[in-house]
Amino acid sequence: MSVCRPDETRVLLPRTGADEFWSLIRDNFANEDPRKWKYLAMLALRENAGWPLDTIGTVFGHPKGHVTRCLDRIKSELRDRFDASPELLDPDSQEAA
Secondary structure (H helix, E strand, O other), X not given: OEEEOOOOOEEEOOOOOHHHHHHXXXXXXXXXXXXXXXXXXXXXXXXXXXXXXXXXXXXXXXXHHHXXXXXXXXXXXXXXXXXXXXXXHOOHHHHXX
């Protein structure tokens, strides 16, 4: 699968494994930004591991509402950076459609 950057260049997302995927995220999105990495960790715990919002909040020392805002923000930033459709980062939106 590939996504487009705002300048319309394509970034090919690997199918080979998590290490290559996270290298791509590091090189093309998060770099050395601790806030982005923190939000990406929250997103991974929520989407990949199915953790409840309050548990993620406990881990990061934030209330549930703040975690929700962090997740919304990182999803928005990823969509903006890679010009991804909302369905790519929010599977529930497919069910609502």
